[in-house]
Amino acid sequence: MDSKLRPARGATVNRTSDRFHLPAREADGDWLDARASVDGDAPKLRTIVTVEKPRTIITRNQSPDIAFDRSINPYRGCEHGCIYCFARPTHAYLDLSPGLDFETKLFAKPDGPVLLRKELMKPGYVVGPIAMGTNTDPYQPIESEWRIMRQCVEILSETGHPLMITTKSDRIVRDMDLLAPMAARGLVGVMISVISLDPKIAMTLEPRAPRPARRIAAIRALSDAGIPVTVSISPIIPAITDHEMEHILQAAAEAGALNASYIPVRLPFEVAPLFRAWLDAHFPDRAGKVMTIIRDMRGGRDNDPNFHSRMKSEGPWADLLRTRFQIACRKYGLRKREWMKLRTDLFVPPEGDQMRLL
Template sequence: MPFKNGRGATNNQASTRFNLAQREADGDWLDEFEEIDGPASKLRTTVTELKSKTIITRNSSPDIGFSQSINAFAGCEHGCIYCFARPTHARMDLSPGLDFESRLFVKPEAARLLRAELARPRYVVRTIAMGTNTDPYQPIEGRYRITRACIEVLAACRHPLMITTKSDRVTRDLDLLAPMAAQELVAVALSVTSLDPALSRKLEPRAPHPRKRLAAIRALSEAGVPVNACISPIIPAINDMEIEALVEATVEAGARSVSNIPVRLPFEVAPLFREWLAEHFPDRADKVMHQIQSIRGGRDNDPDFGTRMRGQGPYADLIRLRFDKARARHGIHNDGRISLRKDLFVPPSDQGRLF
């Protein structure tokens, strides 16, 4: 399987969910390049700039803690095999497999669009979430700095912000985040899924080392930024044995709260995850899927509101009990909901630009 090294997915199988035609041989060089040159050893990452009309996405989901979000990137180079956002690439006639990790899209006008939307007379202030689909601090943020530009707009307007990431790159924006935190305008959810570097490389091949993530929690906490340790996803027989150790490590690093979500495998993620298991954990692949199905109503995935984020059944109950006990042992008594102020908002104004 070419391109396997350094990537999460083991293949680039196309999606048929939107009835999009799969590429067929058409006589060009792509049909024979592997036969001539041999299988490619390295998959290059490409970035395409998108022209968007709006940047704030709104939802009415009853089981997530935000109603509006910003996703300046599509696709994610971190390559997390379990990522529930992978199916979004299928809508662009691309594979949720390797394409999702290597064919990325950015919205370079995000900050300008955000400013325009916040300036609308009927805009209603609600916390904006970043990183709810793909990571706002994946490697290409270092080049495009779109996330930082959006934070600059929100900071100037004193608008509440929630960031979700698994990258220590978030600390590069502490000069913006610390003053916002002092006004109760920002919180960060930092994902730590394992303390084992070898497992992390398999689960999240291009995400930062667990040690760097713990250091980021510490740096954010010391700067006064409230941090929720997001120990997600919990995957049976893969990382569930680390629950207590992860809670201890993240709380010691300074996390104010700890949350978790059992693994979700929507649409094309399930077959990708099954192939990943067969590649990396053939000895327990069947056991893992059986336990996942036990918390998902007998299916690979449960899309229903109310249960999709919590799971159901004895095993899901056991996960919650272990987290409750681990949090209580370390003096943590909440599950990650951090209240932010909305009363300080000042709409953007161009008046100063006249002088």
């Protein structure tokens, strides 16, 4: 096995960033400590979860590129290990590596449900859809133990608060007892991410995410329960996953998805060198071609960070992807919408220690 590759992990390197004027270094730990004393493959990296105690749980944004103004992230870091994840650079804020640290050194916010209840009780709170899963996946493996997402959904269901969920995990099916009644009231929309139907490619790109067949099965289960589902084929990676676009949309539509969306791969900050290293390790025969096409779609750069254009792309390759997507959506009856309109008129603030008089 290539010494750069870690079993069931996405990144091939674990360097910290000097973007915040800290000296760049290569994080050590179990792997590097053991290399001098063991023969053969290094031991598996352990997943470590640290409790984080934020003061608030709802994050606000004013981005013109996304369809929500508030979100909740129960976890920091993500064990799914998707090499392309645009959230990886957030670990640099903690002087941890956006590489393997992002996948193995996770942070959980068990006070999140309590903070959520308090924030929804504030007199000046104005209701609007809360997005979950827009940064790191709320149904990543550690959710099975911590159940922070489940507790947040319980509060939003209790208060009639609209919710948008993005995930690539079939663990969401566990919460259908909450989501189905919310969907019947027009309070929830779910987006399932499927970027490849090939188990080998998916395992390389998203090593600890559920395999594609399980995600398609989750779309079917959610749809059968009356929960509206959008399939996201984001990100599309040229010369690696783009040839699967029509097949994914067909499989999702046949499973009951109503809408579809896509974004060409984005490589912000530390994601670009991580992605390049991953290409060199897994696809050395086409690494140059992949990066050439990405730069062609991003104005000659690895990434376009600008509002209004960062989620889109330009040039012949971008036009071809856009045309193929539109034709496939029409063919399979999918609407090009990220989210359906959710109701905001059913919200009732949660009760505090003292019950309401009326």
